[in-house]
Amino acid sequence: MLPDLIMDRARKMNCFFLNRHRLDSCKPLIIEDFQVGLITPEVMRQLQEFPDVFVCSEASVQLHPSLNDYKTRSTAVEQVLNQLRKNDVFITLRGWRDECYEVRADISEPSLMRMERAATCLFGIRQFGVDINGYVNHPELGLSLWMQRRSQSKPRWGGKLDNVVGGGLSVGFTVEETAHKEAMEEAGIPEYILKNLQPVGNVMIFFESERGLSPNTEFVYDLEFPVDFVPENQDGEVESFHLVPIKDVLPIVLSDEFKTTSLPVVLDFLVRHGVIDTESDPELGLLSELLHIPLGYFYRRATLGAGPGVPPPPLLPPPLVACMQPAADAEPEDK
Incomplete structure (x- = not known):
């Protein structure tokens, strides 16, 4: 189920x-x-x-x-x-x-x-990072989310589906600066669209893989794209972009095709937009806590x-x- x-x-x-x-x-x-x-x-x-x-x-x-x-x-x-x-x-x-x-x-x-x-x-x-939920209110598809497929050459999670924009806070960059930098590098999003960037909080998880520990805090933004805007990668780290109707998002992000450490950002989006509610997930309260681990x-x-x-x-x-x-x-x- x-x-x-x-x-x-x-x-x-x-x-x-x-x-x-x-x-x-x-x-x-x-x-x-x-x-x-x-x-x-x-x-x-x-x-x-x-x-x-x-x-x-x-x-x-x-x-x-x-x-x-x-x-x-x-x-x-x-x-x-x-x-x-x-x-x-x-x-x-x-x-x-x-x-x-x-x-x-x-x-x-x-x-x-x-x-x-x-x-x-x-x-x-x-580890601190930034993620952007790029969404569209499409006249035919309805509410839809843009996703990227990461380049196969990426050292981690190569070839996996991921949020449209995401990146870690490197030395010398603030949260907002990182959001703008990653938006331009990964998806070619111009400033006239980025001016509508909306901070919506953060998610926190504590994951372990064979590489080590990932205590991640992701600062999350929502950004509505114009219907006719198509993301275009600028740094060679994205293989392709896909516009996904909201009804199809959950099966995709719950599959092994999606980057595990980006999943909380999308789940948070779906909770905030009412796609996941107490009817679709009776354990919604616990889910919310698992999206905000007290690091x-x-x-x-x-x-x-x-x-x-x-x-x-x-x-x-x-x-x-x-x-x-x-x-x-x-x-x-x-x-």
């Missing part, structure tokens, strides 16, 4: 968050008294080989005290990552991007260092000595605690 599939996918995109055993096996990554990441046992074993950079203990992983500013931290960690990449230890480093993300507890907090984008999932670094419980000022840095179940909303599952393998990224 469709409601069961919706909830199954919502749990899948939060497979790390809902795996209590896996959560408890991780150690918090602490920088300047802020928890900025989570370290899995597999990554911990590798970091212990670099004691001049990482101080690993039963309670946490911290950077060496000599690394006390943005530049020294960024340089030292990059050297470790280059060594791990040379040794081909982690699959995610094969997709090295030469693009950095800021490392911080929240979007409003100062950046403590920067890190190669492909490596952030190894450290459970909080602030992990990424905040740290209290060392309080265990692995994961808050006890009573701090979480009761429906989410009830969803927590026993240990399971990370999701294959191509699923």
Whole structure:
């Protein structure tokens, strides 16, 4: 049944968050008294080989005290990552991007260092991005959503269907600047259309794949396209675009053809536009919570000595605690 599939996918995109055993096996990554990441046992074993950079203990992983500013931290960690990449230890480093993300507890907090984008999932670094729902009120098709098919050459999720525009916040760009930059690069959307860009909130998920952890916060925008506007890729990272009538959207995004970590953005759109309601999904309340995982419980000022840095179940909303599952393998990224 469709409601069961919706909830199954919502749990899948939060497979790390809902795996209590896996959560408890991780150690918090602490920088300047802020928890900025989570370290899995597999990554911990590798970091212990670099004691001049990482101080690993039963309670946490911290950077060496000599690394006390943005530049020294960024340089030292990059050297470790280059060594791990040379040794081909982690699959995610094969997709090295030469693009950095800021490392911080929240979007409003100062950046403590920067890190190669492909490596952030190894450290459970909080990732921020922008997604645009490009929709059309078509005279024949009715409400419809534009989707893109990602280029096969993309290092992650190559060939999958995706939101019409989406991208991560790179060093030096604000949320709004990223929205405009990605809209032009990915879909060739001109400024006269972008002036109608509407911020509608965010979605937050905590996913794990064989590449690592993805604690994602996506800032979401809705944008109505003129009926005669057709997106056109500018940077070679999109294979094609497709206009999908709203009645056909849900089966597509729930299939393995759609990028898992973009699914919450579309589900949020469908909830807000009444396509998913309590009749079509009796667990709508729980679905809404799974679209807005409380990442602030992990990424905040740290209290060392309080265990692995994961808050006890009573701090979480009761429906989410009830969803927590026993240990399971990370999701294959191509699923």
